[in-house]
Amino acid sequence: MILRTCTAFLAVPLFFAASVALAQVAGEVPGDVTAGKTDRGITVTSSAPGNEFSLTLPGSDIRPLSPDRLKLGIDDRSVEIATLPLGSDLIGKADTAVLAIYQHWVEQHFHNNGWQLVPASNAIMALPDGKSALLWRMQKQAPDPAQSGDLTLAAALNRGNVVALVGSTADAADQPALDAYLRAVLLTLRPEQPAPPPPPPTPEQNLRGIVRLESALFGEEVRVLLNKHLMTEADNDLAVATPVEPDVLMLGLRRVLQDAGDKAAINTVFFDGRSAHTVNVDAYDAKADAFTYWDPWGSGSFLARGSNTAGVAATPHPTRPRFWIVKADQFKRVVYAVSLRGTAIEHAAAEIPLGAFGAMGDTTRDVQQTDLFTWFRLQQTAVSTNAAGHPVVTFRPAALQLRPLASLDVTTDAASRILAVDLRLLRSFIDDKVNTAFARDLANSFLRSATPARDMAWLEPLVNQLLYDTQGLVFIGKSQSDVRLPEHPTDDYLTFLGKKPETKTQLSLTMLTLTNTVVDEKPGVVISLETMR
Numbered sequence: 001m002i003l004r005t006c007t008a009f010l011a012v013p014l015f016f017a018a019s020v021a022l023a024q025v026a027g028e029v030p031g032d033v034t035a036g037k038t039d040r041g042i043t044v045t046s047s048a049p050g051n052e053f054s055l056t057l058p059g060s061d062i063r064p065l066s067p068d069r070l071k072l073g074i075d076d077r078s079v080e081i082a083t084l085p086l087g088s089d090l091i092g093k094a095d096t097a098v099l100a101i102y103q104h105w106v107e108q109h110f111h112n113n114g115w116q117l118v119p120a121s122n123a124i125m126a127l128p129d130g131k132s133a134l135l136w137r138m139q140k141q142a143p144d145p146a147q148s149g150d151l152t153l154a155a156a157l158n159r160g161n162v163v164a165l166v167g168s169t170a171d172a173a174d175q176p177a178l179d180a181y182l183r184a185v186l187l188t189l190r191p192e193q194p195a196p197p198p199p200p201p202t203p204e205q206n207l208r209g210i211v212r213l214e215s216a217l218f219g220e221e222v223r224v225l226l227n228k229h230l231m232t233e234a235d236n237d238l239a240v241a242t243p244v245e246p247d248v249l250m251l252g253l254r255r256v257l258q259d260a261g262d263k264a265a266i267n268t269v270f271f272d273g274r275s276a277h278t279v280n281v282d283a284y285d286a287k288a289d290a291f292t293y294w295d296p297w298g299s300g301s302f303l304a305r306g307s308n309t310a311g312v313a314a315t316p317h318p319t320r321p322r323f324w325i326v327k328a329d330q331f332k333r334v335v336y337a338v339s340l341r342g343t344a345i346e347h348a349a350a351e352i353p354l355g356a357f358g359a360m361g362d363t364t365r366d367v368q369q370t371d372l373f374t375w376f377r378l379q380q381t382a383v384s385t386n387a388a389g390h391p392v393v394t395f396r397p398a399a400l401q402l403r404p405l406a407s408l409d410v411t412t413d414a415a416s417r418i419l420a421v422d423l424r425l426l427r428s429f430i431d432d433k434v435n436t437a438f439a440r441d442l443a444n445s446f447l448r449s450a451t452p453a454r455d456m457a458w459l460e461p462l463v464n465q466l467l468y469d470t471q472g473l474v475f476i477g478k479s480q481s482d483v484r485l486p487e488h489p490t491d492d493y494l495t496f497l498g499k500k501p502e503t504k505t506q507l508s509l510t511m512l513t514l515t516n517t518v519v520d521e522k523p524g525v526v527i528s529l530e531t532m533r
Contacts, residue, residue, distance in 0.1 A: 033070070037062075041074070044081060045192065051083055051161040052192035057185055077169045077178055079185070084162045087277070087297070091160045095132040096124060099155055101296055102162050103134060106153065108265055108280065108294070115140045115151070125183060131157055133186045135179065150175055154182040156189055163189060211240060211339065223345040223508060225252045225338045225354075230271055242345070242354055242454075242508060246332050252348040253291075253338050257284050259347055268293070270302065271336040272310040277302040281338075282323075289328045292317060303334070310334045349509040350419055350531035356509035357529065358452045363416045364393055372449040376442060378408060386411060390419060404520070405429035406442055411530075420530035421450050427498055427516075427523040440466045443496065443527060447512075450529050455507040461486050465493040496525055 032048040041058035059074035071080040090098050107117050118137035125133045133156035142148045150172055154165040165185060169178045211222045224241040227249055235241055244252070257264045265280045279302070283292040293314075295301040301324045305313035312330045317323035340348070349356040360367045367373065377398035384392045395408045406429060411420040423446045429439045444466045447459055464483050494500045495514040505512040513528045 042072075044070070046083070047192065048083075051085065051158060051163075053158045053163060054188075054190050054192055055081075055163070055185055056188040058181075076171075076174065077167060077181065079182070080166045082164045082166070083158075084164065086157075086160045086162065090297075095157050096134070098157060099132070099134040099162070102155055102164075103136060103153075105280075105296055107138070110138055113140075114142060118150075123179075125186070127156060127186065127189065129191075135182060137175070137179075152179050152182055154186055156186055158189065158191055208238065211238070221341075221506070223340045225249045225340065225345070225348075227336050230336045240508065241337070242452075244354060246335065248352055248354065249335060249338060250328065250332055251352045252340075252345075252354070253281065253335075254284050255348045255351050256338070256340055256344045257281065259344065265294075267339040269336040269338075270308075270334040272308040272312070272334050274309050275302075276336065279303070279324075284328075285325075288325075290325050291328060291331055292320075292323055292325055294323050296322075303330075308334065345509060346511065346531050350413075350417075353417075354509055355452055356531050357418050357421060357450050358455075359449045360418065360421065362418060364410055364412055364418070365416070367410055367418065367421075370449050372445050375445065376402075381407075391416075402435075402438065405435070406439070407520075408446070420528060421446075422529075423527040424519045425525050425527075426519055427525065430496070430498070430525065446527065451510075451512075452508060455509075458505060458507060459512075461490050462492045462496075465489065466496065469493070496527075498523075498525065 032046060034045050034047075036043050036045070038056065041056060041060075042062050043054055043056045045054040046052060057072065057074055057079060061073070061075050063073045065071040065073045065078060066080075069080060070082070071078065084102070086098065090101070103122075107115075115138045118139050121135075121137040123135045125135065127133055133154060135152065135154045138151045138153065140149050149168060152167045152175065154167070155162050157163070165182050167178050167182050169175065211224065222240060224238065225248075226235060226238075226241040226243045227246050228243045229246060231241075231243055235243075253266065253268070256266055260266070264282045266282070268279055268281045270277050270279070279293040279295045281291050281293045284290070285292070293303075295303070300307060301314050301316075302308055303312045303314035303324065303326050310330075310333050312326065312334055314324040314326035314330075317325055345354075348354065353362045355362070357367075359370050360372075361369070368378075372378070373395070378395040379398050380393060381396045382394040384394070386392050390411050390413060393410045393412070395410070396403045397406060405426045407424045409420075409422040409424065410418060411422070412418055423443060425439055425443065429435055432439075444463045447463055447466075448456070451459055464485055468483050469485060469489070489497070491500055492503045492505060492512075492514050495503045495516060498516055500516070502513065502515045507529075510529045510531055513526075513530075515526045515528070517524065517526055519526065
């Protein structure tokens with residue numbers, strides 16, 4: 001099946017000389033993809049183990065269009081190259097059957113973003129080595145013409161991999177010429193040298209492949225709920241993953257399915273202790289306590305009885321071909337990760353305990369046990385209700401000289417689960433030459449307390465500026481010389497200083513917003529972290 005090992009978009013930017021390697025913006029030069037200019041255009045060569053090939057794209061004006069994908073502007077058209085390794089069960093099957101499965105998977109995912117297969121656009125073509133290739137068109141109609149468009153997709157097989165081309169042109173009248181161009185490019189596809197088949201994928205390879213693939217397909221960051229008991233050491237480095245208990249992961253998946261409705265197609269990775277596999281879960285039946293999913297295997301399902309080592313026994317759906325039903329208790333044994341796009345994970349974080357607010361925990365009671373409350377002696381001073389009907393508990397410092405200058409609002413749902421935390425600081429507090437150290441320390445402590453450790457990489461520039469971009473103050477611990485401040489103040493720091501009206505930063509589970517506004521009828525800044533509901 002295709003998704004089991006979808007690890008390799010050729011996601012590297014182009015830097016052209018006479019003949020140069022493709023290189024990342026920062027870091028190592030990858031050794032598996034090279035590009036060389038020719039008299040006719042450019043030849044791209046992959047030396048990735050098990051997927052060695054070359055193909056030539058003719059053109060005179062060739063330029064990179066993406067910093068992290070192999071997407072090229074070639075004269076008056078755009079062409080992207082991608083590869084997807086196949087699962088072992090599809091290797092050896094007829095080219096047309098494998099390509100049809102790949103097309104169905106692409107069509108399903110594009111459909112959820114408004115794209116439709118153009119009827120009667122499928123075309124099979126023969127390649128010089130006797131293999132087959134598939135071409136088809138997708139079309140999107142939207143009220144805003146700028147959101148509409150046409151794509152031509154072309155795919156062929158190279159050993160155990162799909163090599164895909166996605167082309168577009170600004171002028172719909174040029175679509176036939178684009179189709180002919182992609183046909184011509186596929187005719188240049190050549191295997192480079194024999195290579196052994198790739199080893200079975202590990203679950204973390206599967207997960208990284210899904211993250212790269214969905215991010216590239218849909219142009220938005222993908223977040224992942226990860227099973228704490230099945231995750232590997234390599235998963236610790238995946239910044240977009242949130243490790244949770246299996247029961248919490250199951251709650252999150254059910255919440256996301258409920259929000260997505262009949263458009264759900266949630267990429268879910270399974271691991272039975274030996275093999276990893278990916279399916280698209282599209283429904284949960286509460287009465288039967290079972291999930292429905294589409295499996296891209298050539299036949300049967302990885303979760304069917306006898307196809308996995310975990311004893312899971314999914315059954316075919318009675319009316320939907322290639323769809324299967326699996327009981328939730330069996331599902332939980334092997335579910336490794338769930339990938340979520342857009343704001344889905346923030347919605348889930350507002351409903352279930354994902355640790356969205358770091359050391360602050362999940363409830364108002366948890367918040368009051370933190371070092372933030374102890375150090376600054378924050379005391380409850382008021383309880384109110386916001387416009388959405390949610391309770392808001394307000395805390396202020398016990399010190400009389402600081403009490404009018406700062407407050408912390410904790411917004412919860414009816415069960416006291418935290419939905420948002422807002423630190424409010426008066427502008428006079430921040431700008432005062434003496435008190436600014438206290439204001440900055442409070443802001444820094446708030447951010448560090450309310451943010452999970454995995455998000456601190458995004459916040460280090462801001463908290464370093466809060467603490468060390470000052471004059472005439474003495475700090476205990478790190479000296480300013482030990483901290484590298486940004487060359488120019490960041491937008492969020494400029495907002496803290498009152499020089500920008502507002503900034504927003506998307507973290508793994510919350511949205512961070514700094515806003516200059518009125519606080520207690522005086523100028524001030526509000527630092528907010530909130531989930532979405």
